[in-house]
Amino acid sequence: MDLKFLDAEPTAEERAAVDARLGPPDSAWDGAAERSARDLHVAIGGKKQRDRRHLLLPALQALQGRVGWISEGGFNYVCKRLTVPPAEAWGVATFYMMLSTMPRPRxxxxxxxxxxxxxxxxxxxxxxxxxxxxxxxxxxxxxxxxxxxxxxxxxxxxxxxxxxxxxxxxxxxxxxxxxxxxxxxxxxxxxxxxxxxxxxxxxxxxxxxPRDTLENIERADPGKAAASANQADDAPLMPFVGGLGELRLLKRVGVVDPASLESYRMHGGYKALEKAFALGPEGVIRELNEARLVGRGGAAFPTGRKWDMVRAQPEKTRYIICNADESEPGTFKDRVILTADPFAIVEALTIGAYATGARKGYVYIRGEYPLGATRIQYAIDEARRAGLLGSDVMGRNFSFDIEVRRGAGAYICGEETALFESIEGKRGEPRNKPPFPTEKGLFGKPTIVNNVETLANVLPIVLNGGAAAAKIGTPKSTGTRLFCVSGHVGRPGVYEIPMGATLGELIELAGGVAGSGKLQAALLGGAAGGFVQAADMNLRLTHEDTAAVGATLGSGVVVAFDDTVDMKDIVLRIARFFRDESCGQCVPCRVGTMRQYEALSRMLGREPLGSTDQELGLLHELGTAMRDGSICGLGQTAYSAVESAIKRLGLSPT
Amino acid sequence: MEETDVVLLWGSNARNAHPIWFHHLLKGIRNHGTRLYVIDPRRSESAQWADAWLGNHVGSDIALANAMGREIIHAGLCSRDFIANACSGFEEYAKGVEEYTLERGEELTGVPADVIRECAHAYARAEKAMICWTLGITQHHDATEAVFALINLCLLTGHIGKWGSGLNPLRGQNNVQGGGDMGAIPNRLPGFQQITDPAVRERFEKHWGVKLQPNVGWNLTEMLDAMDRGKLTSLFVIGENPAHSDADANHVEHVLAKLDHLVVQEIYMTRTAELAHVVLPTVASWCEATGTVTNSERRVQLCRKAIEPPEGTRDELWIINEIGTRLGKDLGATGPEAMWNELRVLAPHMYEGMTYERLARYDGLQWPCPSADHPGTVFLHDRLWKKGAERGPAAPFNVVHHEGPVEKPDAEYPFTLTTGRHLDAYNTGIQTSGYSSPMTRGETLDISPEDADRIGITSGIRVRVASRRGSVVVPARIDEGLRPGVVFMTLHYPDDAVTNMLTINASDLAAGTAEFKACAVSVEPETSVSPARSALGAMPASA
Amino acid sequence: MSSAHQQLVRLSRPSSKPKAMVEISVDGEAVSVPEGSTILDACKKLGKDIPTLCWHQTLTPANVCRVCMVELEGARTLVPSCSREVEPGMKVKTRNERVDLTRRLVLEMLGSSVDLSISPGTPEMIAEYDARPERFGPDAANVARPVKDDNALYVRDYSKCILCYRCVQACGDDHQNTFAIAVAGRGFDAHISTEFDTPLPNSACVYCGNCIAVCPTGALIARREWQMRGDNTWDESKQTTTDTICPYCGVGCTLTLHVQDGEIVKATSPFGNDVTLGNLCIKGRFGWQHVQNREAD
Missing domain, CATH: 3.40.30 (Glutaredoxin)
Structure with missing residues (x-):
């Protein structure tokens, strides 16, 4: 491409950072400082060069990680190395909040x-x-x-x-x-x-x-993690995990050494993959269908059907992605699994690849999870060393490998098509659907995206059979579910309960309401979910029961607020969250989330335009247009929690 | 363009010179997956889009094409059936290129053998492929041979006469093709018909009621030569500025001055017009007159009058008709459409089906368009795929050999100067003088970073560029697209420097086009303090 | 959509299978369109007027303005007619309370944050949907910012930008592939920018003006028009257009000359022209002035 660059050179440090991530340049045309005799007569470029675009975000992250911000010189060098037009790269660099295009301290x-x-x-x-x-x-x-x-x-x-x-x-x-x-x-x-x-x-x-100021969950001794408390100022170690009945998804958390493949195997690791090979691809999908497993990321799409759709595609290049861009406020279960049981995700992805014919997998993990990224990367490397990934997995003549990609501060990248864009080196702007990812996903190829918890479910289902899994929970909501309980509860943590247990049981499990001891409200499902109150403690946590009361399980969030909390402040923070996290692509979300924040601010600040009723009417219309008109789930649900707060918490100022 | 698999863009910076054509190429690249190979001594803007850029030595195109041809033959990739059906002279060709091994190709062109091989294989193996070229091929003294070398590749692989395949010389002006089609070349009458053919002449003589002279005329180089020898004493120049646009400008002015009678029909007081005995002020044909032009894809298109020309000017057709009248001959049809219809009668095999109404309705039609229900012809030469009589005459291979530029660098003039275009300027700058391009940088001597280091110059330093014919002083500009030994200038800014004072009038015998793309020059930092504009410093600037 | 010439060209193309027809129902009326067509294409075939802002005939649908939303039976949300491809049996409603509400809100959101004063057709659209942008109050955030006036040929007034992505697509993948501008920032701060917001002359811009040609709001405008609007002399009712052929190379781009009071004031190319698709280069779009610099001679 005929690109034009600003007149700025990278520092040696910036050049080194980028080269460490991308490898040394092939030629002067690829950024080498000296021109070779061959360079004077040949330049290889075109598609081969343009196809490196997907490395843009990792390269920018390399600069950010090395010098703390992205300077013109470093930026130019990245663009040159990857043949990315600077304006496009600028669009990407300014999209992610963990990248800074202004000078910053390290x-x-x-x-x-x-x-x-x-x-x-x-x-x-x-x-x-x-x-x-x-x-x-x-x-x-x-x-x-x-x-x-x-x-x-x-x-x-x-x-x-x-x-x-x-x-x-x-x-x-x-x-x-x-x-x-x-x-x-x-x-x-x-x-x-x-x-x-x-x-x-x-x-x-x-x-x-001081070193000890930094010591934290890394210091955790996994063996003791489950038992550790979390009230200490300096060292909140492994999170609380617990549950009702047998733990299927969390059973190794706090038990295995997350940095040891051997430990993982001693605790049943890679038995499921062996079983999968015995079942064959169709067999694996049959078990998932029998288990009636649905996605745990929020949309609750049947996992077996998704895998089957990709498997049936005529296009043979396929991808499987673990969506670990866990960014829904109040959600932290993926972090727990990735840091405490990373091999489980590697194994589950391998089964998914085997069942669907994918040869390449990605773990897209949010940028704010450094430890999770380190642990999953280590697990992948270990698995590859042990022949559990690579060109001949377990000697089965089956080739599969996984790459870790880190997000850089963008909630929207948890939306599957925005996630594709992000991996492809673009702004995380969701695509219009259809076409759906199972047909045209990452790099335009059939792609499976499964959330971490969904993948964690694959292992016990394959190992113990779909029928056994289907017996847990209710007929419409099978299996167990992870809940992230935080806020004013006694033991914030991740809890695994069978579908159908009540909200009250869950909160009891988490040590009951803490703080003042009086529950004012709890946010269920995340920022895109809704509020429940003390009266809702008998609500059964299933897809069907929550839907019936206009709530959602969402990503399994329960944030409890005692009666000292200013709920207006919480609702405004949620509105601000959507305003800040909107990608800005479509009008209803870009402007709507701003207008919603403005209207709420006016109303809750007791300075409504006209009357409170007028503001409520405006909010309702905005919410309707955002839900009906936005491209993706972010805009479509941006009014949910606000609406629920208005309806259930009586948020009109008095 | 948008559905071809491989394009060899040869001696062309179409990204700058044919921007909208390049859009179509880019659609192929981006949507269809077209692979692009650019053969150009400079890594130009176009070359930056290439899957591989082959930076050959200036004027080594025949050697490169021959090495590719030999490789295609030796790798068994030639289209045997096509050659057997449609071509003649293959054996001679195969023998002729035998000496151009990949190694010899690398030696002659500078392009590594493996890359020549890759390019040859990509072109030969493609289902659909095109070779597109411009002045990098045709502005050499052996231009016709170079075009033959490319045609040979095309015949060898059968990439001709099919959808998405072929040979495509990109035209530099809106009516280069049309000018030739209309007979403004030495050997043709309108409709690209041979003047030497008595039957053709007879048809025209009958229609026009005059006797036509039967001989092939002079091409441009021959005309300049004839002027020099006093054989050509009277010249009528329409819309051309040879004093600036022809090679070896000092010499051109010298021979123009020898003329007894120089008439220039122009919209500007160009340098050539300043030398004229009579200037006929005329209109800008593209917006102040109506008529047709023919583009690169042989598409005849309507130009329409949008604004009134300045007072005192005359329409070009009026001028020519009036000259006829004053010379005692009524030229008949007046007005653009009537003249066009006369052409449809005289060259019905090409234009019969192109009424003004159809040209307007279809945004132009591609010749040949012989009847009112004919859709025009998207690509030529499909006959070569037909059998027997339908095939027509065989397409001949032509054995051609590498010579290299006439003037090779030596100790005194160690650089090869090659010329080309900027995106925002046009020819000698006259038609791009009216607006302020934010990109304009005027004339510069573009030079490789290595050479700049060696001579001790940086961008912006004024340098004297000298050839055996003249010298100019311009600012240097470092261009990473150039390699040591090659420097680059344009012809756009005669006010800054008349680059053609440097170029060599070594012309292709058949086409009469000079070797603008290669001459030997020296480059030295300008020591004189005076802001010398050019060796012609004191001469009046053109419009 | 294809030009008359393209249809001729297609006659020479080998084995181009005719596309299967797909029947859908729009407001209860059946209509058949070729496979791969959009709901908008089907609506147009029925002569239905669907409002659009970001959609453009020569560009890949960005489907970001969301003013062309229609109701599709069975769909959870409204769907963008500009980009949603037809499927057999679709039942579409183009006007009802739900559709109108979203269209009205979109227009109010844009009207309250962007200067739409010279956007052709938009004030009429706002009137038709009874949109009242002032409902969001005098302090509603907007995108107003200083005019970018940094080169001789274009003026960029991003206070008029609705972020339709057209300029980015025309400069990028869809046509020009120069990529001088892109969407930068995020959320309400999203805006069109060069890298580091560098002035156009430092950017990759090649001044083809293909962004100006597709800008629906006048945020991107050629200097001549900008000046004439400033002087209050720009008057489209007094302008004539004439199609001719650009003189600057052999490609044969159709050039539409817009003439006011005997002077060329603008050059465009028809979007339906198969040579240009409405695109030109710097010479074609701006070179014309040379025939009007008459005083100098």
Missing amino acids: RVLHVCDDIACRARGASDLCDVLRREHSPALHHGFVPGRDDPPQGTKVEISQAHGAWTTAPCLGMCDVAPAALYVDAGAEPVERSLGGMTADRALRLIGGGAV
Whole structure:
């Protein structure tokens, strides 16, 4: 392509970071500093070069990880290496919130101020940081249009760190949470729970960061994790996991060593894959159908049918993707499985590939999960070493491998088609459906996308048979389900319960209502879900029962709020979440989420346009247009929780 | 274009020179998966789109094509059935290219043997393939041979006379094709009919009521030569600016000055017009007059008058008719449509079916279009796939050999200067003088980073570029698309520098086109303090 | 859609199978269209007027404005008629309360955040759907920003940008493949930008103006039109158009010259023309001025 670049060169550090990710350049045309004799007469490019576009996000992440931001020189070098037009790459770089196109300190603390952390004091924490340190780094900054945020001078000195607010970091069980990032040759990324202002200031103040300030869940001894408490300030270790009845999905969590294939095998690992080979591809799909397994990501599509549809495609290049872009506020179950039982996902993907004829798999894990990414990558590498991935899996003449891709701060990338775009090196903008991913997915090929929990279900179903799985739960909602319980409960954590158990049972399992002890409301299903109250404790947690009361299981979120919480603040935060996370592609969502936030702000701030009723009418119309007119689920559900709050919590100001 | 599998874009920077044609190529590349090979000494904008760029030495195209031809034969990839059915001279061709092994090809062209091989195989193995070229092939002293070399490849593989295949010389102006079709070349009458054919002449003589001279005329180079020798004393120039656009500009001015009578019909007071005895101010034919033009795909299209021409100008048809009248001959049909209809009568095999009404309705029709119900002809030469009499005359292979440019670099003039175009400018700049292009950078001497380092210059430093014929001073510009030994200029900015003062008038004998693409020059930093514009510094600038 | 010339060309094409016809029902009326057609194509065949903003005849449907939504029986949400391909037996409603509500809200959302004053047809659309953008109050966030005036040929006034993606597609994959501009930022901050918001002359822009040709709101505008609008002399009712052939190369691009008071004021190319699909290069779109610089001689 005839590209034009800005006049800026990469530093040696930036060049090294990009080359480490992409490999050294093939030729001067590919970015090498010197022209060889051959380069003067030959350039290989065209499709081969353009097909490298999918490496754009990893390359930008390499820059971000090395120097803490994306400079013009580094950016140019990435574009040149990958033959990506700079304007397009700019569109990508400015899409993801974990990438910065402005100079930044190497050390940045992303402080979660989302609903679960808010219930546990995140707002106060942010206030202290604002007062004692600096204003939060400003997202959505448009050079040439915006003035830099005040206080930027302090923030961009390298001696200090900076901080920024973040949407839900998936650490609700150890709220308030933060993600600490320190760029460099060996970048440090830590998910930190039990955050306090004091500790935050130590992390981003001047001078070195004491080691113990960073120690956290990495230190966890997996063997003891399940038993550990989570109230400690410095070391909230493995999350609480528990359940009703036999644990099918969580049985190895806290039991196996996540960094040992041997340990995984000792606890039943790779028995399911062997069984799958015995069943044959059709047999595997038959078991899934018999189990009546439906996707656990929110849409509840029958998994066996999805696999069968891909299997039936005439196109032979197929992909299977594990969607680990868990970003629904209040959700953290995928994090638990990926960090504590990563081999299970590798095995399940391998079974999926075997059943559907995919030869390449991806794990797309949200950028805010550094430990999960490390663990799953390690598991993949171990499996490959052991011949469980690669050109001849288990000597079965079956070829399959998996690549890990990390997100970079975009809720929307959990939407499957946005996820494809992201892997392909583009902005995470959802595609219009149809065509559906089973027909045209990643790189335009038939693709299966399964959520982490769905894949975790595959193993016991294949191993023990679909019929056994179908006996658990209710006839319409079979199996067990993982719930992420956080907020004001005694033991926030991930709980596995059979479908059909009640909300009350679940909350009891999690130690009952904590805080003031009086439940004001609970958010069920996530930001795209709805609110329930004390009166709903008998609600059976199934697809059909929740649908009947206009709620949803969504991603298995239960965030409990005691009666001290300002629910207006929570609802506004949800509206802000959608406004901030809208990709901006379609009008109903781009403008609608803004208008919804504005109308709610006015109404809850007791300054309605006209009357409260007028605002309610406006909100309802906005919600209807967003639901009916938006391209994807984000816009379509952006009004759900707001609507539920209006209807059930009586949110009109009095 | 959009459905072909392989394109060899040879000696062309169509991305700049034919931007909208390139759109269609890009649709092929992006939607159909067309593979593109660009053969060009420069890694031009077009070459940057290529699956492989073959950066051959300037003027080594015949050697490259022959090496590809030999490889195709030796790899058993030639289209035997097609050759047997449609071609003549294959044995001689095979013998002729035998010496062009891949290694010899690499030696002569600089392109590594493996890449020549890959390109040859890709072209030969493709189901549908095209060779497209422009002035990088035709502005050489052995241009006709180079075109034969490309035709040979096409015959060898049978990529002709089929949908999505063929040979495609891209035309540089909206009516280059039409000009030739209408007989504005030395050996043809309108409708591309041979002037040497008595039957053809008879038809025209009958219609026009005059006797036609039976001989092939002079081409441009021959005319310049005849002027120099005093054999050609009177010249009528219509819409051409040879004082700037022809090679070896000093020499051209010299011979124009020898003429007894120079008439220039122009819309601008060009350098050539300044030298004329009579200037006939005329209209811009594309917007101030009505008529037809014929594009690169042989599509006859209607130009329509949109605005009134300046006062005092005359329509081109009016001028020619009036000259006829003053010379005592009524030329008959007046007005564009009437003249067009006369052509339809005189060349019915080409144009009979092209009424103005149909041309308007279909956005043009491709010749031949012999009848009112004929859809026009999308591609030519499908007869070569037919059998027996239907096939017509065999398509001949022509054995051609590598010579290289006439003027090779030496110690005194160590660089090869090649010329080409910018996207935002046109020919000698006259028709792009009216707007401010944000991209314009005027004339520069584009040079490889290695050479720039060696001579100690950077972009923006003024350099003197000299050939055996003249010299100009322009700013240097470092271009990574160039390799050591090759420098590049355009012809667009005669106000900055008349590049043609440097070029060599070594012409192809058949076509009369000069070797604009290769001459030997020296490049030195300009030491003189005065802001010399060019060796013609004091001469009046053209419009 | 294909031009008359394309239909001629197709006669020479080998083995192009005619497409199967698909029958659907639109507002109770049956209509058959070739396989691969969109609901919008079917509606057009029936002469139904579906409002569109981001859709353009020469571009891949971006389906982002969501003003062309229709109701499809069995679908959970409304569907974009511009990009949804027909399937046998589809039952579509093009106007009802539900459809109108979404269309009205979309127009109100755009009307409250973007300057639509010179967007052809949009004020009429707003009137037809009784959209009242002012409902969102005087403090509703908008996209107003300073005009970008950084080169001799174009002016970019992104206060008028509805983010229809047309310019990005014309500059990118669909036609020009120059990729000088792209959508940057996210959510309400999403906007059209060069890399690092660099001025056009530093960008990859080649000034073909193919973005201007497809811009539906006048956010991208040629300088001459911008100036004349500023001087209040731009008057389309006084303009004539004449199709001729561009003189700058041998491709044969049809050039539509827009003439006001005897002067060329704009050059475009017909979108239905199979040579150009409405596209031109810098020379064709802006080179014409040379015939009007008469004083200099």
